[in-house]
Amino acid sequence: MSSLSGTSLAGTPLAGRRVLLGISAGIAAYKSAHLARLLKKAGAEVRVVMTEGAQAFITPLTLQALTGEPVRTSLLDPEAEAGMGHIELAKWAELILIAPATADLMARLAQGMADDLLTTLCLASAADLVMAPAMNQAMWRHPATQRNAQRLQADGWRLLGPDAGDQACGDVGPGRMLEPEEIIADLEAAERHPAAGRHVVITAGPTREPLDPVRYLSNHSSGKMGYALAEAAAALGARVTLISGPVTLATPAGVERLDVESAAEMHYAAQRLAGECDLFIGCAAVADYRAEQVAEHKIKKTDDDDGLTLRLVKNPDIIAAVATRADRPYVVGFAAETRDVERYARDKLTRKKLDMVVANDVSRAGLGFGADDNAALLLWRQGNREARRELPPQSKRDLARAILETALEAQAAPQNAPR
Structure with missing residues (x-):
């Protein structure tokens, strides 16, 4: 049956990518159906x-026409399985894209089940693995689904979405499948850049150093820049x-998140992950000092107090340790x-x-801590010389993309081959 997908964009x-759409x-x-059409239009074999x-x-007929x-x-199709068709299909695929991926399918894949053709192909294939979850908002938020999502990401799956908004059942919240155009844009972004298959670890936000059970030392970091970097890296x-x-x-x-409070907790998590990642970005505003002793009970103010003296000690230097x-x-x-x-x-950079x-420059109005925009100066080692790039004020989302693209290009340069 001939395709109705229109002219491909070679x-x-x-x-030329061989995409198995589940x-x-x-x-x-x-x-x-629209996603399949867009994949064909983009020149993929589907x-x-x-x-x-x-x-x-x-209906299958609709997808066959497209x-x-x-x-x-x-899985047990006698005609296809005469030549071990499911294994051949698993070997054929360069990218397996499941859209939509239901809570049930995610649960079965997270457990390594192979009880139908789609799950069997996923276990038998060495292809890149991507899924676009879609389900009721309560199902997405359920702890079991969240555990399954984390397990799948650890197993190499990349999750696109879900989006939030009105749902077919009448609920409002996270669980909508991304629009086909968004999925295509994400896939194309991954194809353009060398981040596919890489593990990126990012620290973000402030740390809190307790003084007593109710008070702590911290800073004004909102975490927006680190979260924008995480979003861009996943994209x-x-x-x-x-x-x-x-x-x-x-x-x-599509991001796995580990929550910490203190610099010591962040240091422990960073050290645990640093040896297994390809790129480490220390974006967190880590407190340089912590209280030498944390009071067991709330520190009380008395009328004859002239002030309070705190003895602080240095926190571990997370980025230097990595x-x-x-x-x-x-x-x-x-x-x-x-x-x-x-x-x-x-x-x-040197020290x-x-x-x-x-x-x-966090002193600039409208940029840096808490703001939605930022600007940056990038300095990096390029063999025996230093390179630099200035990024003008822009949204933190756009800035994050530019930072990551520069870091990935610099890392891939011959002078910066893995140590």
Whole structure:
């Protein structure tokens, strides 16, 4: 049957990619037809596998017309399995994209089950693995689904979404499948850049250093820059772990988040992950000092007090500790300064043995802590010389993308081959 998908765009990042589109049993399956058409238009080779339940929402004939390929629906198809068809299909795929991915399918994949054709293919394939979750908002928020999402990400799956908004059941909240155009844009971004298959660890937000059970030392960091970096890294195809201090921000889609409070807790998490990641970005505003002793009970003020004296001790230097490891990743640090920005940034780059430093002038109005916009000066080692790039004021989301692209390009340069 001929394809109705229109003219392909041979120059797009997806051109020639062998994409296996998996469709599971959710109402969002109606979007999968448009997604298949866009994949074909982008120049990808597309084959579709549907679960039994998915066929209640959209017919295999529709997908066959759009892709020009037979649609597979059964693991025990005598005609296809005469030549071990499911294994051949698993080997054929370069990218497995499941959209929509229901809570049930996510649970089965998280447990390593292979009880239908789609789950069997996922276990038998070495392809890149991407899914777009879609379900009721309560199902997405359920602790079991969140555990499954984290397990899948640890197993190499990249999650796109879900989005939030009105749902077919009448609820409002997170659980909507991303629109096909958004999925295509994300896939193309991952194809354009070298982050696919990489593990990026990012620290973000402030730390809190307790003085007593109710008081602590902290700073004005909102975590917005670190969270924007995590979102951008996930969009570029990386597996992302975000070590977050206490903030009020939602976890970016497809990002694994570890919550910490103190610098010591962040240091422990960073050391645990540093040896298994490819790129480490220290964006958190870590407290330099903590109280030598934390009061067991609330420190009380009395009428004859003239003041309060606190003895502080240094916290561990998280970014320097990562940079001096024998199995160090590529290390990017941040320098939030109020004066002599470039001088202090260059000193930090050298003194802490970083590969790159991102310097911010946080004294500029409307930029830095708490703001939605930021600007940066990037300094990095390029062999025996130092390179620099100035990024003008822009949204933190756009700035994060530019920082990551620069870091990935610098890391990939021959002079910066893995140590």
